[in-house]
Amino acid sequence: MTSSTLGAPARSRRSFLTGTAAVVGASSIAAIMPNALAESASAAAASTLPDYAPVPPSALGPALNDQGYYVAPVNRNLYWVTDGTYQSAFLTSREGVVLFDAPPTIGHNLQRAVDEIAAATGVSNTVTHLVYSHHHADHAGASSLFGKDVVRIGHEETRQLLLRDNDPTRPAPTETFRDRKTLHIGGERIQLAWHGSNHTPDNIYIHFPDHDTLMLVDIVTSGWVPIYNLNLSEDIPGFTAAPTTALSYPWQHFIGGHVGRLGTRDDVVLHQQYVEDIADSARTALAVVDPTPYFVKYGENSWAAVKTYLDAVTDYAAAPVIAKYTGVLAAADVFTTSTTLVVLESIRLDLGAGSQVHS
Numbered sequence: 172m173t174s175s176t177l178g179a180p181a182r183s184r185r186s187f188l189t190g191t192a193a194v195v196g197a198s199s200i201a202a203i204m205p206n207a208l209a210e211s212a213s214a215a216a217a218s219t220l221p222d223y224a225p226v227p228p229s230a231l232g233p234a235l236n237d238q239g240y241y242v243a244p245v246n247r248n249l250y251w252v253t254d255g256t257y258q259s260a261f262l263t264s265r266e267g268v269v270l271f272d273a274p275p276t277i278g279h280n281l282q283r284a285v286d287e288i289a290a291a292t293g294v295s296n297t298v299t300h301l302v303y304s305h306h307h308a309d310h311a312g313a314s315s316l317f318g319k320d321v322v323r324i325g326h327e328e329t330r331q332l333l334l335r336d337n338d339p340t341r342p343a344p345t346e347t348f349r350d351r352k353t354l355h356i357g358g359e360r361i362q363l364a365w366h367g368s369n370h371t372p373d374n375i376y377i378h379f380p381d382h383d384t385l386m387l388v389d390i391v392t393s394g395w396v397p398i399y400n401l402n403l404s405e406d407i408p409g410f411t412a413a414p415t416t417a418l419s420y421p422w423q424h425f426i427g428g429h430v431g432r433l434g435t436r437d438d439v440v441l442h443q444q445y446v447e448d449i450a451d452s453a454r455t456a457l458a459v460v461d462p463t464p465y466f467v468k469y470g471e472n473s474w475a476a477v478k479t480y481l482d483a484v485t486d487y488a489a490a491p492v493i494a495k496y497t498g499v500l501a502a503a504d505v506f507t508t509s510t511t512l513v514v515l516e517s518i519r520l521d522l523g524a525g526s527q528v529h530s
């Protein structure tokens with residue numbers, strides 16, 4: 172996602188870099204590293220950083236404003252906000268504003284975006300409700316900015332996980348549901364549904380039947396491949412099945428929670444094809460790559476044999492997928508290999524392919 176960020180205005184780039192430093196704890200690492208060592212590490216990193224294929228223009232979204240965000244209608248009074256990497260959405264209503272996710276990278280720009288739209292359309296700018304797509308901090312960590320009185324709504328497992336996490340930036344939802352819940356707020360209708368675990372155990376489908384829109388976060392990153400292990404997902408079969416469920420709803424506009432543009436049904440289908448191609452290629456690689464030389468070479472060091480063998484299978488499986496999708500989905504050459512390893516492991520461990528019972 173760095174490539175898209177580099178195309179964004181300076182303010183967004185800075186806030187992204189600040190966010191990244193916080194994530195990896197770079198500042199605390201720098202504090203304990205002698206300066207000379209840190210400088211030589213930076214110089215070495217800069218000279219050895221790999222080059223990647225250009226981001227296809229189709230993956231990029233609209234330019235951000237001077238404050239580092241973009242807000243626009245998805246359909247009528249449903250709006251989306253992006254900082255180029257994260258997405259949030261809000262619905263204006265007779266009673267106030269319903270916000271969907273509060274990513275900390277967008278942070279105070281969420282209220283600025285609401286204010287901008289409310290001023291232009293003459294509606295209330297008070298956020299009265301906040302719906303969580305799932306419990307993850309990178310989509311909910313600006314929740315506390317909206318105070319104690321906002322009604323927080325989410326899946327019952329989101330509540331359990333947030334009570335467990337005990338993070339003051341993400342108060343647990345007080346209105347919860349298990350399978351389905353239809354919200355009627357200020358004359359607007361929002362359908363929430365849980366169809367089993369996928370990215371996380373609590374990730375929900377947010378359908379706006381009167382706005383022709385579906386919000387499903389951290390599954391399809393429109394125009395981009397998923398990051399690392401299918402967007403750091405906990406349930407690979409659940410993640411793989413989610414797009415089919417998404418497509419079973421009627422909608423034209425897709426809010427995926429990430430990247431700088433909205434999605435379409437074609438984006439979801441392309442994502443499905445990409446994951447399917449990885450799975451097909453992984454099955455082929457498991458059948459073709461011979462483990463014998465790895466186990467012969469490493470003898471009693473079983474982990475060395477496992478690593479080198481699985482790395483070889485992964486590289487064999489990923490290569491044709493990278494070739495096919497470079498120029499089609501952004502960052503295919505960045506993340507396909509790490510994704511292929513988890514798809515391959517899911518085929519072995521969840522689906523049982525290749526298991527051999529000792530005679």
Ligand SMILES: [Zn+2]
Nearest residue numbers: 305307370389
């Ligand atoms: Zn997440």
